[in-house]
Amino acid sequence: MIPQEIIRQKRNGGTLSAADIYVFIDALARGELSEGQIGAFAMAVWFRGMTPEETVALTLAMAHSGDTLSWPGLDRPIADKHSTGGVGDNVSLMLAPIAAACGLAVPMISGRGLGHTGGTLDKLESIPGYTITPDAGLFRKVVEQAGCAIIGQTGSLAPADGRLYAVRDVTATVDSVPLITASILSKKLAAGLETLVLDVKIGNGAFMTSKDEAETLARSLVEVANGAGVRTSALITDMNEPLADAAGNVVELRNCLDFLAGRKADTRLETVVMAFAAEMLVQSKLAASLEEGEIAARQALASGRAAEAFGKMVHGLGGPADLLEQPDRYLQKAPVQKAVYAPVDGWLAACDARSTGIAVIDLGGGRRRPQDSIDHRVGFSDLLSLGTKVTAGDPIATVHAADEDAAERAAASLLDSYRISDDAPDLPPVIVTRL
Numbered sequence: 001m002i003p004q005e006i007i008r009q010k011r012n013g014g015t016l017s018a019a020d021i022y023v024f025i026d027a028l029a030r031g032e033l034s035e036g037q038i039g040a041f042a043m044a045v046w047f048r049g050m051t052p053e054e055t056v057a058l059t060l061a062m063a064h065s066g067d068t069l070s071w072p073g074l075d076r077p078i079a080d081k082h083s084t085g086g087v088g089d090n091v092s093l094m095l096a097p098i099a100a101a102c103g104l105a106v107p108m109i110s111g112r113g114l115g116h117t118g119g120t121l122d123k124l125e126s127i128p129g130y131t132i133t134p135d136a137g138l139f140r141k142v143v144e145q146a147g148c149a150i151i152g153q154t155g156s157l158a159p160a161d162g163r164l165y166a167v168r169d170v171t172a173t174v175d176s177v178p179l180i181t182a183s184i185l186s187k188k189l190a191a192g193l194e195t196l197v198l199d200v201k202i203g204n205g206a207f208m209t210s211k212d213e214a215e216t217l218a219r220s221l222v223e224v225a226n227g228a229g230v231r232t233s234a235l236i237t238d239m240n241e242p243l244a245d246a247a248g249n250v251v252e253l254r255n256c257l258d259f260l261a262g263r264k265a266d267t268r269l270e271t272v273v274m275a276f277a278a279e280m281l282v283q284s285k286l287a288a289s290l291e292e293g294e295i296a297a298r299q300a301l302a303s304g305r306a307a308e309a310f311g312k313m314v315h316g317l318g319g320p321a322d323l324l325e326q327p328d329r330y331l332q333k334a335p336v337q338k339a340v341y342a343p344v345d346g347w348l349a350a351c352d353a354r355s356t357g358i359a360v361i362d363l364g365g366g367r368r369r370p371q372d373s374i375d376h377r378v379g380f381s382d383l384l385s386l387g388t389k390v391t392a393g394d395p396i397a398t399v400h401a402a403d404e405d406a407a408e409r410a411a412a413s414l415l416d417s418y419r420i421s422d423d424a425p426d427l428p429p430v431i432v433t434r435l
């Protein structure tokens with residue numbers, strides 16, 4: 001069938017055969033479809049959904065749109081984690097080296113910012129020289145030497161996702177269960193993993209805002225991945241405020257360096273990182289229980305082995321050897337940095353995390369069109385977490401902007417997205433449930 005007939009059939013609510021899905025994805029990966037056709041297909045799927053069989057076919061077609069890796073001779077279990085996307089969600093940056101320091105091999109294929117959410121690759125590209133598209137030989141070498149390598153889809157790894165992802169990002173077609181399932185799992189299946197843990201975000205800063213939607217997505221991901229032979233589980237985690245105390249690219253990377261140096265303990269972010277590390281270690285049978293896994297992860301962090309793995313990964317992929325020791329030498333700073341002050345006394349009670357993500361895009365830290373370049377320097381840091389008691393005039397965040405006007409707009413929009421109340425809020429746990 002020709003592409004427009006496949007789009008038409010889905011637009012009209014029909015079920016696509018696996019063969020038609022393969023034809024469409026093959027043409028997409030070869031660059032034979034226009035952005036308009038890809039956007040129309042994504043929108044048809046967004047409105048009409050897909051059956052489980054169509055979702056499996058889409059995932060497999062995308063996973064096989066390029067090379068699939070295997071890891072002969074690697075004497076470590078091959079494991080990974082992926083998030084459905086959030087704001088201030090930089091978990092992968094520290095989790096990969098922690099897991100590596102605990103004995104796993106983590107060949108992580110990540111994505112760029114999507115919709116209002118940040119992207120691991122955009123954060124890593126803040127590091128001068130870091131290549132997110134190494135050839136297969138270098139990818140393998142860094143995984144062998146550092147234990148982890150975080151890279152993007154290359155022309156040869158799940159290339160169909162690279163193209164579809166970029167179009168979804170700017171066509172309001174991200175929050176679709178089959179499209180998210182195929183996007184995440186195509187990259188993961190192409191990487192040749194043995195086990196996978198998924199972080200399915202729920203809340204106003206996630207693509208899935210209700211418990212039902214998040215559980216549906218988690219089930220779709222877990223079922224398709226297990227069906228494809230990758231032992232997979234999912235944790236549903238809260239995304240009703242930025243997870244780190246930063247949102248943006250350089251600022252989240254700096255937050256990760258602080259975390260690896262032990263300066264971000266006792267935070268919601270730490271709870272999530274440790275939960276995922278423990279889950280990965282149990283799944284790969286390197287720990288007998290979640291408690292044991294968490295102890296191993298904490299030791300890897302406290303001993304500096306996780307920081308060392310991160311440093312090796314960065315250097316192996318072309319970044320500076322001393323990034324951890326001298327971040328200021330390499331990471332750019334925004335020309336304007338301004339505190340945002342609490343307008344009244346009270347408790348930080350609620351936040352619209354999606355608006356915070358949009359404010360980062362408005363600052364230039366995300367894309368409006370697939371071809372846009374981004375300003376890695378901008379965003380928010382020093383964000384206070386919900387449940388903090390503030391007095392009028394206390395700083396609740398710092399804006400990093402390219403100029404004064406952008407800083408003013410971002411500060412106003414950040415203040416708009418927070419609610420300060422007279423009473424302490426009742427906040428949900430950060431780990432909501434496990435599937």
Ligand code: URA
Nearest residue numbers: 084085111180183184
């Ligand atoms: N992460 C991905 O890789 N793809 C999505 O669609 C959402 C989050």
